[in-house]
Amino acid sequence: MDVQRKLVFEACMKLAEYFNAQFNQRRQYQWKVTFGVWTLLVGGIVFIKKPSSVQYWLAAILTIVYIWFYLKPLWQANEKDKYRAKYYRIQAESILLDPLYELTENPSLDTRKWTDLRFLRDWSMRFQTIATIVLTLLFCLAQR
Numbered sequence: 001m002d003v004q005r006k007l008v009f010e011a012c013m014k015l016a017e018y019f020n021a022q023f024n025q026r027r028q029y030q031w032k033v034t035f036g037v038w039t040l041l042v043g044g045i046v047f048i049k050k051p052s053s054v055q056y057w058l059a060a061i062l063t064i065v066y067i068w069f070y071l072k073p074l075w076q077a078n079e080k081d082k083y084r085a086k087y088y089r090i091q092a093e094s095i096l097l098d099p100l101y102e103l104t105e106n107p108s109l110d111t112r113k114w115t116d117l118r119f120l121r122d123w124s125m126r127f128q129t130i131a132t133i134v135l136t137l138l139f140c141l142a143q144r
Helices: 005-045 053-097 123-142
Strands: none
Touching: 005 053, 005 123, 053 123
């Protein structure tokens, strides 16, 4: 392998490692925030004895905001990072195995559609969504 190809191979591997590291760091942060939200909901179930209707609506709205404006964008960012890491890993492998291989253009991954519910297919997003909805329902029903 000539020097130029070796540099391209190393660059692809570093990019794959970078995107994989971003995904892992975001996932760790995501679970910490999720446990914080769940702790607040459980605290509301235990300590708020007679919530007003405003608190019910606030809990429902905050749950929707949490799912749609926190979990979904996190899934989108995670998918892009996983996709990019895989793309660069495949490019590096192809450079290593085929001396005539040329880099291909990175096709884009579109996850920005407002109505896109693919994030619910991911087991961790589905689990976080269901657990948050169940805790919100318990908050609303346990105090009646």
